[in-house]
Amino acid sequence: MSLKQLQANYSALQERGLTLDLTRGKPSPQQLDLSTELLSLPGATDFVAENATDTRNYGGLQGLVEARRLLSSVLEAPAEQIVLANNASLSLMHDILVFALLKGTCDSSEPWSKQGDIAFLCPVPGYDRHFKICEDYGIRMIPVRLLEDGPDMDEVERLVAADASIKGMWCVPKYSNPTGTVYSDSVVERLAAMKTAANDFRIFWDNAYAVHHLTEEQVSIANLLERSAAHGHANRAFVFASTSKITFAGAGLAAVAASKPNVQWLLTRLTPRTIGPDKINQLRHVRFLKNQEGITALMEKHRQLLAPKFEAVLEIFATELSGLSDVSWTTPKGGYFISLEVPAGCAKRVVALAKDAGVVLTPAGATHPYGKDPEDRTIRIAPSFPNLAEVQEAAKAVALCVQLAAAEKFEQVAV
Ligand SMILES: Cc1ncc(COP(=O)(O)O)c(C=O)c1O
Numbered sequence: 278m279s280l281k282q283l284q285a286n287y288s289a290l291q292e293r294g295l296t297l298d299l300t301r302g303k304p305s306p307q308q309l310d311l312s313t314e315l316l317s318l319p320g321a322t323d324f325v326a327e328n329a330t331d332t333r334n335y336g337g338l339q340g341l342v343e344a345r346r347l348l349s350s351v352l353e354a355p356a357e358q359i360v361l362a363n364n365a366s367l368s369l370m371h372d373i374l375v376f377a378l379l380k381g382t383c384d385s386s387e388p389w390s391k392q393g394d395i396a397f398l399c400p401v402p403g404y405d406r407h408f409k410i411c412e413d414y415g416i417r418m419i420p421v422r423l424l425e426d427g428p429d430m431d432e433v434e435r436l437v438a439a440d441a442s443i444k445g446m447w448c449v450p451k452y453s454n455p456t457g458t459v460y461s462d463s464v465v466e467r468l469a470a471m472k473t474a475a476n477d478f479r480i481f482w483d484n485a486y487a488v489h490h491l492t493e494e495q496v497s498i499a500n501l502l503e504r505s506a507a508h509g510h511a512n513r514a515f516v517f518a519s520t521s522k523i524t525f526a527g528a529g530l531a532a533v534a535a536s537k538p539n540v541q542w543l544l545t546r547l548t549p550r551t552i553g554p555d556k557i558n559q560l561r562h563v564r565f566l567k568n569q570e571g572i573t574a575l576m577e578k579h580r581q582l583l584a585p586k587f588e589a590v591l592e593i594f595a596t597e598l599s600g601l602s603d604v605s606w607t608t609p610k611g612g613y614f615i616s617l618e619v620p621a622g623c624a625k626r627v628v629a630l631a632k633d634a635g636v637v638l639t640p641a642g643a644t645h646p647y648g649k650d651p652e653d654r655t656i657r658i659a660p661s662f663p664n665l666a667e668v669q670e671a672a673k674a675v676a677l678c679v680q681l682a683a684a685e686k687f688e689q690v691a692v
Contacts, residue, residue: 280684287634287681290674295635297671302454302613303662304526304579311578312524318561326563332556338544344530344559350569351487351518353500354534360543363554366519366531370481371410373515373533376546377444377479378414383542384512385477389444398436398446400428402616402644402655404454407447407483411646418646419443423456427464434471441474445481451498452486455616455644455657457609462499469504469513480505482516486612488576489522491584496610502534511536520562522613523575530562583613586660590615590672597676601683606658615658616644617675623682624653630678636671 278286324332326341339345340361349356362369381388389395396417399408403423411418419436422429427450437443448468450460460468468480482501490496505513512535520529535543566572591608594617598604603620619627624641631638639657642648658675660668 278680278684280681280688283677283681283684286677287630290634290677293635295670295674297635297663297667297674298637299659299663299668299671299675300637300639301662302522302659304522305582305662305664307582308522308579308661309525311575312565315524315528315561315565318564319557323564324557324560326556326560330556332560335552337553337556338547338551339540340530340532340554341556341559341563343563344556345532347563347566347568347572348518348520348530348532351572352484352516352532352534353487354502354516358502358537358540359532359534360540360547361554361559362531362533363558364519364525364527364529364531365521366483366485366517366533367406369531369533370407370483370515370517372546372550373479373543374410374416374445374481375414376543377477380546382477382479382512383538389477392444393442395442395444396440398428398433398443399646400446400448400453401646402455402650402657403447403646404449404483405639405643405648407481408646408648416444417442420646423453423458425458426461427458428460430464430467430471434467437471437473437475437478439474443473444475444477445479447481447483449483449485450501451484451496452489452491452609452612454485454612455614455655456607457612457614457616458607459496459610460498465499465501465504469501469510470508478513480514482514484516484518485522487518488572489613490576490580490611491587492610494610502536506536512539515539520566522579523572524562524565528558530559583661585665586663586668587615589665589669590658590660593669593672593676597673598679601680604679604683613659613661615660617656617658617679618654619656619679620683620686621652621654623679623686624650624656626682626685627656627675627678630681631675634674634678636674636678638675 345356400423516534519531
């Protein structure tokens with residue numbers, strides 16, 4: 278289609294006055310409705326948990342044992358190696374990192390903040406809120422390319438072996454945000470086995486989408502905790518998950534699994550911070566989800582709501598964008614996002630065009646440290662929240678903006 282024709286189509290799009298939001302990976306109201314029963318649990322008389330724990334009272338820093346058992350299948354770790362927190366796993370990641378900065382890990386000779394300039398490896402594209410934590414606390418971020426089966430391990434191994442200031446690494450190992458990437462067994466093995474110059478190096482293994490499948494295939498990944506221990510690096514991994522996208526995003530349970538020394542370290546660090554988490558919410562989740570089968574059945578209902586939205590976006594992209602040079606997108610088997618790659622230098626323009634046509638996208642650059650995508654190529658698409666008709670509208674609008682931005686760029690090159 279000619280630039281002129283695309284401009285005319287874009288003006289027509291603007292005239293429609295859309296107001297659509299594809300920014301954040303939020304569950305839709307219909308997904309939240311699946312867990313409405315939680316609002317009436319555990320009920321007025323049901324507040325005593327196992328071991329005669331009165332959930333209304335203080336205490337129980339590590340979390341109810343039955344709630345830890347419930348999440349043990351998601352974290353793939355035994356209950357004694359799990360610590361439960363309140364509703365956001367992001368808070369756990371933030372706090373563990375800040376504790377390490379202020380007090381050091383259980384393997385540190387000194388707090389990270391006293392060890393000079395420190396850095397984290399950041400697979401890109403990645404999750405903006407991970408990057409924001411590092412940016413906020415002045416931790417240097419080193420981007421590493423995310424390949425089809427996980428981070429570029431040659432590069433990761435080379436960097437961590439040579440540089441003791443690299444203290445950690447962010448990983449979203451399954452259905453990664455935003456690409457949907459699943460780490461291969463060989464990548465997990467290399468992460469577990471690699472030699473690091475820092476003896477207090479930590480992998481922040483954010484398994485936010487552990488049970489969030491979009492296809493019938495329930496993809497599984499190798500167990501980093503077990504593999505790290507097998508290689509003599511038992512303290513390397515902190516494994517995070519939450520029920521934010523299983524039950525309620527604003528009122529779920531967050532959890533971290535780690536080695537026993539890491540768990541002990543964390544409980545010690547948490548002691549001045551809280552007398553205990555919200556155990557009533559933990560009990561409510563146990564009563565509602567019951568067991569692994571309960572989680573699987575609920576996640577299947579989420580899939581029924583989510584998969585058609587992802588299929589709609591992918592179908593529209595295939596129809597509208599196939600054949601456009603330097604344009605590609607991911608086909609995730611789970612998680613909450615599709616990553617759209619547009620011609621270099623066009624991502625910001627696409628996001629601006631979409632905004633002016635009433636479709637808000639995640640800011641271009643958000644998928645990279647410091648909000649800077651050096652090639653200005655990656656756009657994160659989050660189809661979960663709007664209804665199916667809105668998702669279709671939005672995907673068509675985005676596709677037109679990509680076509681227009683690409684045509685503008687081609688025109689400039691041609692002139
Ligand atoms: C990779 C990743 N980690 C963590 C979160 C937030 O998790 P929580 O709600 O448990 O803080 C998200 C939410 O989008 C995410 O995509």
